[in-house]
Amino acid sequence: MSQDFALWVYLSHTPLLWLTVTICAYLIADRASLYLQRHPLANPVLHSVWILGLVLSLTQTPYRTYFEGAQFVHFMLGPATVALAVPLYANRAIVMRAIPPMLGALLVGGTVALVSAVLIAQALGVPKDVLISLAPKSVTGAVGMAVAESMGGDPALTAVLVISTGIIGAIIVTPLFNLTGVTDMRARGFAAGVAAHGIGTARAFQVSALAGTFSGIGMGLNAILTPILAPLLLPLLLK
Amino acid sequence: MIVSLGLLLLCQLLGEVLARALSLPLPGPIIGMMLMLCLLLLRDKVAAITPQELRDGTLETTSQSILAHLSLLFVPAGVGVVQRLDLFITHGAALVVALLLSTILALLAGLATFRLIARLTGDKAEGRE
Incomplete structure (x- = not known):
């Protein structure tokens, strides 16, 4: 018994354990998603997250300990964002021809994402400080948190809302867009990137490389637009 | 590599x-x-x-x-959300409803605008796969 405990003490203090567990949980979720032909509800982020949440709570592992291992995966978000240049380059001719629709969709999609979230939550009686944290929910993590912080919101709450928006977006985007009958993968991908940042982009890459490319651009452009929009629109929206 | x-x-x-x-x-x-x-x-x-x-x-x-x-x-950040669900629970279902509706509206608004401008600028619906 004490031998087992010594092993656990060793493992729980090395990044190796939680890095390996993170990758295994993802592999299970991703294989299930592949097996179910990338069904929207089999979203690999959603299912990896609850599996890991359950493991952490059963082993009473604090998030800080978990993150010491998982940070290596988290770190790759930066290089992965840079890597978006490769599909962008490969599709550059199609992208260059789509600049006017992209700019229009960015302005309208980005504004609707921010304004509708704040107005709906306000109508449902959500307090003002939470509304500020909610406003940048469609924009990629670090940017959203910076926006919330600069306007007096709570960046931790924004992080939660940003990730939740991404998962919700990634799940609903395919069935919702199938209902509209639009088959243009540029439009579908771009709208997903603007509304649901990187998690939406991950979903778009599951559907098609072209959708993923446009989604990456949408995400990148909304990271420019939302920090400009939030300080302009929030004072008008908040009562 | x-x-x-x-x-x-x-x-x-x-x-x-x-x-x-x-x-x-x-x-x-x-x-x-x-x-x-x-x-x-x-x-x-x-x-x-x-x-x-x-x-x-x-x-x-x-x-x-x-x-x-x-x-x-996105998994490590997502696991962080599970740990902070208390933030969500204090504000109840209102935030879930706001996130869901707002994401649907933003997706549709982006899609419709993209297609509208593409059509106005004489685009022949490329990107069909």
């Missing part, structure tokens, strides 16, 4: 440096993406001096294998 990984990191690093030095309102990795795009465009012009990995498709393969598992990279 190491050259490709090095280039991705170098672009990100330069992006972070530029973002801070010029106080640009953009995250470093997104500036890094633009730098990488410039590098790829430049590669076509000055093929002679670019490293082998940039020309033989290794950079493409490396990037594609990272992007194929983009979902994995």
Whole structure:
């Protein structure tokens, strides 16, 4: 018994354990998603997250300990964002021809994402400080948190809302867009990137490389637009 | 592959440096993406001096294998959400409803605007797969 405990003490203090567990949980979720032909509800982020949440709570592992291992995966978000240049380059001719629709969709999609979230939550009686944290929910993590912080919101709450928006977006985007009958993968991908940042982009890459490319651009452009929009629109929206 | 990984990191690093030095309102990795795009465009012009990995498709393969598992990279942050569900619970269902409705509206608004402008500018619905 004490031998087992010594092993656990060793493992729980090395990044190796939680890095390996993170990758295994993802592999299970991703294989299930592949097996179910990338069904929207089999979203690999959603299912990896609850599996890991359950493991952490059963082993009473604090998030800080978990993150010491998982940070290596988290770190790759930066290089992965840079890597978006490769599909962008490969599709550059199609992208260059789509600049006017992209700019229009960015302005309208980005504004609707921010304004509708704040107005709906306000109508449902959500307090003002939470509304500020909610406003940048469609924009990629670090940017959203910076926006919330600069306007007096709570960046931790924004992080939660940003990730939740991404998962919700990634799940609903395919069935919702199938209902509209639009088959243009540029439009579908771009709208997903603007509304649901990187998690939406991950979903778009599951559907098609072209959708993923446009989604990456949408995400990148909304990271420019939302920090400009939030300080302009929030004072008008908040009562 | 190491050259490709090095280039991705170098672009990100330069992006972070530029973002801070010029106080640009953009995250470093997104500036890094633009730098990488410039590098790829430049590669076509000055093929002679670019490293082998940039020309033989290794950079493409490396990037594609990272992007194929983009979902994995959001998992650690997602697990953080599970730990902070208390933040959600205090404000009840209102936030869930706001997130769900607002995401649907934003998706539809973006899609409709893209298609409308594409049609107005005489676009023949490319991107159909």
